[in-house]
Amino acid sequence: MxxxxxxxxxxxxxxxxxxxxxxxxxxxxxxxxxxxxxxxxxSFTQGSFTRGGTYWVGLRNYYRLLLNPDFRQVLGNTAYFTLATVIPSIVLPLGLAVLLNRTVALRDLLRTAYFIPSVTSLVAVGLGFRWLFQNEGPVNGLLSAVGLEPIAWLGNTTWAMPVLILLSIWKQLGFNLVVFLAGLQTIPQNRYEAAELDGANGWQQFWHITLPGLRPTLVFAAVTTAIFTLRSFEQPYVMTGGGPLNTTNLLVFYVYQEAFAQFDFGYAAAAATLLLAIALVLVYIQLRISRETDS
Incomplete structure (x- = not known):
């Protein structure tokens, strides 16, 4: 009933x-x-949002992407920029989190100081870094003070990209630090106490307890940092304009140039679709690893 x-x-x-x-x-x-x-x-069309409108071209825009040497260079720049940013953005915050998780002097103040870059406008930070690394800037002033030749940092094909990478690492440091600190709180303290009783030193505890316990957190931090890096736009826009010689042109900035400088919206949409596909693959990897960790 x-x-x-x-x-x-x-x-x-x-x-x-x-x-x-x-x-x-x-x-x-x-x-x-x-x-x-x-x-x-x-991404399957060509034309503009004018009276002529757009028309269907099928896979032509994707063929153009594959055959365009500028796009291949941009893709290589983006891969280099992402890898060179993600690895230090994981290693440095992890080490700092392990140190700050202990009882140290001014721990709360240091946590706040490290987090400040995460809440700072990326445009403002980019302008600050451009001032630091300009030809007559403070960095070259320090080099001159110790007897070294000044470097045209943002006009040099060798050094322009490392400056952008340095900015991105500094910007991501605080967020990942907070993520790792939260992850460390989930590891039971009795595991470390048992390891100490068994005679394990600090490195052995870190390798066999901390890292396995932080595996989901490491995956999350790596994926979110990679996505943050892939969508980087402000750094080349504010600091280098994609130069010199296209060496700092990243994928999002390239999409912006093709769409709003060249007005080639279909081609830009194809490049943006590729960027979206890469981000979705990263998210899938994160979910897959997280599911395996939970099981």
Missing amino acids: NAPNSVSSANRDALAAWLFLAPALVLLGIFVLYPIGYLFYL
Whole structure:
């Protein structure tokens, strides 16, 4: 006799759930799913948003990407920039988190100081770094003071990209530090106490307890840092303009140039679709590893 009532109660709960989810789903569809779908459609077209409109060209834009040496250089720049940023952005915050997780003097002040770059405008930081590394800037002033030749940092094909990488590492340091500190709090303290009783030193505890315990946190930090780095736009826009000789041109900045300087929206959409695919692959890897860790 209670079965119809239980079914109707379940239906009411499901209806209530959908009603509460509806505003979020509508916003998600308007501001996320529709733009992604339109971007994908636009990558198969050519033309502009003028009276002539756009027309279907199929895979031509993707062929142009593969055959364009400038795009291949940009892709190489982005891969180098991402790898060179992600690895230090994991290693440095991890080491600092292990140190700050202990009882040290001014620990709370140091945590706050390290987190400040994460809440600072990237444009403002980029302008600051451009001032530091300009030809007559403080960095070259220090080099001259110790008897070294000044370097045209942002005009040099060798040194321009490392300056952008340095900025990105500094910007990401505080966020990853907080993530690792939170991850360290989840590792039971009794594991370290048992290891000390067994005679394990600090390095052995870090290698056999801390790193395995932080595996999900490491994956999350690596993926979020990689995505942050892949979508980097402000650094080349503010500091180098993609130069010198296209050596600091990154994928998002390249999409911006093709779309809003060359007005080649279909080609730019194809490049942006490729960037989206790379980000989705990274997210899939994170979910896969996290699922294996939980199981």
